[in-house]
Amino acid sequence: MIKQAIIPLAGQGTRLLPLTSIFPKELLPINGKPGLEYILDECIKSGIKEVILIISNKKPFIKKYFNNDNFFKKIIKKKPNDKRIKYEYKKIKKYKKIIKFVYQNSPKGTGDAVLKCQKLIKSKYFLMLLADDLIVKNNCSLSMIKIHNKYNSSVIASTKVKKENVSRWGIFDLKKINRRNFLVNDVIEKPSIKSAPSNYAVIGRYILPKKIFKILKKQKPGRNNEIHITDAIRTLIHKKNKFLGHIFSGKYLDCGTMKGYIDSSLKIAKL
Numbered sequence: 473m474i475k476q477a478i479i480p481l482a483g484q485g486t487r488l489l490p491l492t493s494i495f496p497k498e499l500l501p502i503n504g505k506p507g508l509e510y511i512l513d514e515c516i517k518s519g520i521k522e523v524i525l526i527i528s529n530k531k532p533f534i535k536k537y538f539n540n541d542n543f544f545k546k547i548i549k550k551k552p553n554d555k556r557i558k559y560e561y562k563k564i565k566k567y568k569k570i571i572k573f574v575y576q577n578s579p580k581g582t583g584d585a586v587l588k589c590q591k592l593i594k595s596k597y598f599l600m601l602l603a604d605d606l607i608v609k610n611n612c613s614l615s616m617i618k619i620h621n622k623y624n625s626s627v628i629a630s631t632k633v634k635k636e637n638v639s640r641w642g643i644f645d646l647k648k649i650n651r652r653n654f655l656v657n658d659v660i661e662k663p664s665i666k667s668a669p670s671n672y673a674v675i676g677r678y679i680l681p682k683k684i685f686k687i688l689k690k691q692k693p694g695r696n697n698e699i700h701i702t703d704a705i706r707t708l709i710h711k712k713n714k715f716l717g718h719i720f721s722g723k724y725l726d727c728g729t730m731k732g733y734i735d736s737s738l739k740i741a742k743l
Contacts, residue, residue, distance in 0.1 A: 639662050
């Protein structure tokens with residue numbers, strides 16, 4: 473059973489400057505709720521019992537957000553009849569019970585971030601979610617866990633993108649199994665339109681095997697001198713480890729850019 477999730481949060485958020493010059497992008501409000509809370513709620517509703525947040529020492533606000541008990545207690549003492557404040561504090565305490573923190577103080581890529589969690593992962597598979605990618609209206613993680621349980625396989629979330637936009641994404645080379653799932657033959661990072669094997673893109677939800685840690689330990693830095701999780705996944709695929717792509721049915725929102733962040737707020741407000 474998959475009961476642990478990893479969420480890398482140590483990135484600098486440069487695409488959302490100047491908002492992120494002081495404030496972590498993961499705590500920026502999306503329709504009145506921090507983006508990170510949408511991800512945590514997705515984990516909880518999919519049966520996850522422990523979430524490992526990978527932060528850096530440059531992002532102390534994330535840890536403080538979940539450990540600010542004295543502040544809430546003082547406010548509640550002054551306003552004992554304010555139900556909204558009590559509700560918010562109760563919600564944060566619920567998150568706090570399942571969260572552990574790991575530090576990645578040097579930005580060396582998602583693969584390096586995942587490797588920091590090696591000693592904490594207990595089972596054969598774990599869930600990884602990227603906070604820039606919100607999937608609403610349908611719980612993508614829960615759907616992926618069901619696929620994993622059925623096929624005993626690693627799973628990566630996917631959606632169809634416009635052919636002219638394939639160079640923005642990791643793109644799957646695939647073999648269809650059914651309407652929602654396919655066997656992954658390879659993952660090509662940001663291919664040209666001509667070289668793209670499909671127009672099915674990687675979205676930030678992964679069920680990964682614990683054996684990926686051994687690959688990451690030996691992996692040499694790739695693009696931008698960083699350790700990329702995609703490169704480790706490709707190594708496992710080439711070693712005949714089974715990976716399935718899952719075409720999720722929820723609504724995908726890209727919160728990683730200023731335009732995407734603004735659009736996400738507007739779209740969620742209309743749901």
